[in-house]
Amino acid sequence: MLTSKRLRAIADYVREGSRLADIGSDHALLPVELVGRGTCPSAVAGEVNDGPLEAARRGIAAAGLASSIEARKGDGLEVLRPGEADTVTIAGMGGALIVSILESGRVGGRLEGVSQLVLQPNVGEELVRAWLLEHGWHLAGETILEEDGKVYELLNALRPAEGQAPNEELYGGEPLLPGLSAEEDRKLKLRMGPYLTRRPSEAFALKWSSELRKLRGIERQLERSDTEEAAARKRELAQVIARIEEVLECMPTDMSSRS
Known part of the structure; x- marks a missing residue:
């Protein structure tokens, strides 16, 4: 076994x-x-x-x-x-x-x-x-x-x-978060999982709380640079972090509190 x-x-x-x-x-x-x-x-x-x-x-x-x-x-x-x-x-x-x-x-x-x-x-x-x-x-x-x-x-x-059911239906349909465009919604489902986001669990919360810590660490590193490239990357990263935080906030309190 x-x-x-x-x-x-x-x-x-x-x-x-x-x-x-x-x-x-x-x-x-x-x-x-x-x-x-x-x-x-x-x-x-x-x-x-x-x-x-x-x-x-x-x-x-x-x-x-x-x-x-x-x-x-x-x-x-x-x-x-x-x-x-x-x-x-x-x-x-x-x-x-x-x-x-x-x-x-x-x-x-x-x-x-x-x-x-x-x-x-x-x-x-x-x-x-x-x-x-x-x-x-x-x-x-x-x-x-x-x-x-x-x-x-x-x-x-x-x-x-x-x-x-085709993948278009799996990744389309109702967006994960209000106000997301179809493209933004698909990217978020590809990142976090179209099934996993529907059935959040403690393991899901643990993973994405850890990912948020890593992303915030990268964000702090980017703040040390004054290049336009770093600024653009920081804006992109801030949006990703905000989306992940929104998904976690929709989870039951005992799970989202792990973040």
């Missing part, structure tokens, strides 16, 4: 019968869990570094699953053959790196046949949401959780099927 709350939440998103590719698999804990409990009939554990690759192979062998899980060395989705997997998980990387992996896989045809992406960026979640939106992936769900003092966001994306 997985001891990590984060990995358990990722595993819970993976659909029954999926052929899994876990990119950056480290010790292959996720593929071993999902194949071992029968959720996935097969899996590929991809690793770019020799140490984690060998650790993955040892873990797979110890679980007696070498016939169902293959650990492969390669950069991102290069470990896959087109059509080999229908679900891809990528966890524990920065959002920019995840986007780079997905884009390279898209261009190289490695996402052919993939119908589900379960992604857990450590930072830069808005970059991942923007890539999904740009390339027609439907953001079907989000989870935010705290574990060992860190807050994680999980994104579950599906290729749109007939009848599914």
Whole structure:
């Protein structure tokens, strides 16, 4: 059984019968869990570094699953053959790196046949949401959780099927805050999560209270510069801070007080 709350939440998103590719698999804990409990009939554990690759192979062998899980060395989705997997998980990387992996896989045809992406960026979640939106992936769900003092966001994306709500509906509709333009509202939902802002939680409040402290720190640093560029950046930052504060103020008192 997985001891990590984060990995358990990722595993819970993976659909029954999926052929899994876990990119950056480290010790292959996720593929071993999902194949071992029968959720996935097969899996590929991809690793770019020799140490984690060998650790993955040892873990797979110890679980007696070498016939169902293959650990492969390669950069991102290069470990896959087109059509080999229908679900891809990528966890524990920065959002920019995840986007780079997905884009390279898209261009190289490695996402052919993939119908589900379960992604857990450590930072830069808005970059991942923007890539999904740009390339027609439907953001079907989000989870935010705290574990060992860190807050994680999980994104579950599906290729749109007939009848599914399009991303335009998800990111459009009623704005998060009164008076926001459609463009401002979309940017805020990409930054904070269209589902997470609808269902605020303690983990959500914890994350954005921390982000506000970081942004205010950057704002104070910018005050030391008298360049026009710094002034423009400070104005932009002040607007972002104000929007985040407004969202937090709409939350229950016991959560928003954390800011």
